[in-house]
Amino acid sequence: MIGRLNHVAIAVSDLDAGIALYRDTLGANVGAPQDEPDHGVTVVFIELPNTKIELLYPLGENSPIAGFLEKNPSGGIHHICYEVDDIIAVRDHLVASGARVLGGGEPKIGAHKKPVLFLHPKDFNGTLIELEQV
Ligand code: CO
Numbered sequence: 840m841i842g843r844l845n846h847v848a849i850a851v852s853d854l855d856a857g858i859a860l861y862r863d864t865l866g867a868n869v870g871a872p873q874d875e876p877d878h879g880v881t882v883v884f885i886e887l888p889n890t891k892i893e894l895l896y897p898l899g900e901n902s903p904i905a906g907f908l909e910k911n912p913s914g915g916i917h918h919i920c921y922e923v924d925d926i927i928a929v930r931d932h933l934v935a936s937g938a939r940v941l942g943g944g945e946p947k948i949g950a951h952k953k954p955v956l957f958l959h960p961k962d963f964n965g966t967l968i969e970l971e972q973v
Contacts (some may be wrong), residue, residue, distance in 0.1 A: 840929055842922040845951075845971050846884075846891040850904045850917040854881060854896040857914070861885050861892065872896075875950050879903050882950050893950070918957070918967035926954050926972040938962045946972070 851857035854872060861883075862869040870884040879902035885892040895917055897905050907917055923929045926946050934940060939959035949955035949971060958968040 840923065840932065841970070842924070842973070844890045845920040845922045845969075845973070846893050847919050848893040848895050848917045848969075849914060850895045850907050850911065851914045852896075852908050852912055854883065854894065857894045857896070858883055861894070867892070873950070874898055877948075878950065880950075918969050920955075920969035920971050922973045923970050924972070926956060926970055929970060930956055933958065 849857070858869055858872075861867045868886045870886070872881050872883050874881050876898060879897065879899050881896040881898045883894040883896075885894065895904050897908065904917060908914070930940055930944060930946075934944065939962055941957040941959060944956070946954035946956050949969070951971065954972045956970045958970065960967045
């Protein structure tokens with residue numbers, strides 16, 4: 840049902856330092872920061888040969904990652920994203936299996952302009968999971 844790992848999202852409390860770490864220290868292909876006001880984050884896409892890393896930095900007053908950074912001031916893995924072919928079919932299967940889908944269960948358009956859903960971390964080994972329809 841789930842497909843490729845689309846990205847691993849890492850919350851950072853210092854965006855410039857996060858960019859420098861991946862670009863200069865790790866030698867990765869780091870894109871320009873993009874503000875995503877609908878999602879309350881600034882995102883930096885980092886292209887790796889087999890997947891992506893996304894640095895997340897809070898944007899605006901009610902950023903969904905503000906609480907995470909309060910608990911993890913040095914940053915940390917915020918979520919991982921798996922690709923799916925049919926997000927509605929996967930959602931219905933997961934809900935029937937007892938998993939909780941966040942935000943009312945209706946897909947939203949994510950940072951890649953594709954439908955996404957988030958699954959409750961308590962149902963998935965303490966990991967916030969994003970599903971993206973590709
Ligand atoms: Co994501």
